Amino acid sequence: MNNLSIKIVLLLTLFSAQFLNAQEINRDKLDKFFSAIEENNEGSGSVAIMKDGKLLYQNTYGFKNYEDSLRPTVNTQFRIGSITKTFTASLIMMAVEEGELELNNKLSTYYPDFENSDSITITHLLQHRSGLYNFTNSPFFATYMTQEKTKEEMLTILQSGEIQFQPGEKYEYSNTGYVLLSFILEDVYNQPFEELLNEKIIEPLNLERTAFEKTINLNDDEALSYIKTTEWIKAPVTNMSITMGAGAISSTAAETCKFFEHLFSGKLVSENSLAKMTAMTDNYGYGLFSMPYNNDFVIGHTGGIDGFQAVSCYNPDDGLSVTVLCNAVSFSRNEILLGLLNAYYNKPYEIPDFKATVNVPEETLKAYVGLYTSESFPLDIEIKLVEGLLQAQATGQSAFPLTATDDSTFVFKPAGIKMIFDSPKNELKLEQAGRAFTLTKE
Incomplete structure (x- = not known):
């Protein structure tokens, strides 16, 4: 089935690597x-x-x-x-x-x-x-x-x-x-x-x-x-x-x-x-x-x-x-x-580091709240502030949490989504799977 809770998640994409003869797994x-x-x-x-x-x-x-x-x-x-x-x-x-x-x-x-x-x-x-x-x-x-x-x-x-x-x-x-x-x-x-x-x-x-x-x-x-x-x-x-x-x-x-x-x-x-x-x-x-x-x-x-x-x-x-x-x-x-x-395949990979997140002041987060739309993107994105944390919700889909990596950049790791806010321009840049879309706050 499609993911019925977060349909914006894309199909698996793997990055190119080179097959090697497998060695003993670490x-x-x-x-x-x-x-x-x-x-x-x-x-x-x-x-x-x-x-x-x-x-x-x-x-x-x-x-x-x-x-x-x-x-x-x-x-x-x-x-x-x-x-x-x-x-x-x-x-x-x-x-x-x-x-x-x-x-x-x-x-x-x-x-x-x-x-x-x-x-x-x-x-x-x-x-x-x-x-x-x-x-x-x-x-x-x-x-x-x-x-x-x-x-x-x-x-x-x-x-x-x-x-x-x-x-x-x-x-x-x-x-x-x-x-x-x-x-x-x-x-x-x-x-x-x-x-x-x-x-x-x-x-x-x-x-x-x-x-x-x-x-x-x-x-x-x-x-x-x-x-x-x-x-x-x-x-x-x-x-x-x-x-x-x-x-x-x-x-x-x-x-x-x-x-x-x-x-x-x-x-x-x-x-x-x-x-x-x-x-x-x-x-x-x-x-x-x-x-x-x-x-x-x-x-x-x-x-x-x-x-x-x-x-x-x-x-x-x-x-x-x-x-x-x-x-x-x-x-x-x-x-x-x-x-x-x-x-x-004995290729490099890193143990994930989950400490690389930042706390963004609530006043900054409030400036990002709103409905973002674009003719080039098929869904409207509503940004909400819930209990001090940002959430995003695409049209007809469930809300999902956003994690800050700096004051204006937020990610949703399960879907590989990055959102970059530009408050002066009232814009949101959404990046996923190598594609980027700019949405404007109404």
Whole structure:
């Protein structure tokens, strides 16, 4: 799923590095890396590095339940969000191999009431090229996301959005397509998606802590998720009957690595099917996308739902899989993944320093409060002062806290956002992922 709490977070971007032959992982330094995150209250989660079926490193940090100060274990389940799409795409390819469907089958074969259903294929749904509106972007999504929905109710919701473009015309991420793919799987096998997932992936791979779950079971070592304002606030819990094959799976870091390793080693789908899954169009295949690293790439998926954020990747060149699962994120999951990759490949990385922040006088902060707009930026940004701290809120999204690095520069590390205020000009410069926008205060 898209991150339902902070949708401005971009997909994973890794910086180029050079693959080296891996040496012994410096466990002590990695342990200090995660201790720094925990000790500075910058987040919680679980991580794993696996190669050729051998678990090389795993760790947990922070809390799975802040209210009761309960710490996660390596067996704690986290919601993996859109990494679920890789599982769903794998099930689709299994169905193709078993003759249950074909990639050029039209949506009209299963759900003819959708606009353009005669032109939308299974491939379009897999590659986010269907033109179907992404239902999680709707302002109404938050009004029902915690409620259990029937298949019929979800189909009504999915059909309510307007077509965004003609099938195949371009790539545009849409959870709608992957919910439909899970419904199509249910139809062709005449089984619930959960049963198919268990029968074809979870049980054969012996994934004991991976599951489709509609709600979070606190009695079964499962993590809650949190969003940070002035403190960690428990996030709403999306009901998984809504997200289905787009984002309904919970797992551990080690078992997510194990899934990717088995997928790429041919234990789930054929070599031909895997080749189709990894053939990228606009950087997206079937439930997979490429992530630059070493002037080459690793392959995987990110995930975000409620306060959970996740990323898992696999290097086809040497069989390495790395997973980061977070239930509370202030320090970026991307930086955590980079730290793990660099640790394995013996590349430099720094233990994060969270002391490089400053206290800005409240009178200075008050001058930044207001609504900022720009014709070149699709969202309005409202800057608010809450209990002496700045918060930013984009149109239709949740507020997020800003941390000062000097009197006029503020960052939101989970999304890689920097905001630079110019009070005399009533301007705000927003920087993210190498792009910059200037917004003016109304």
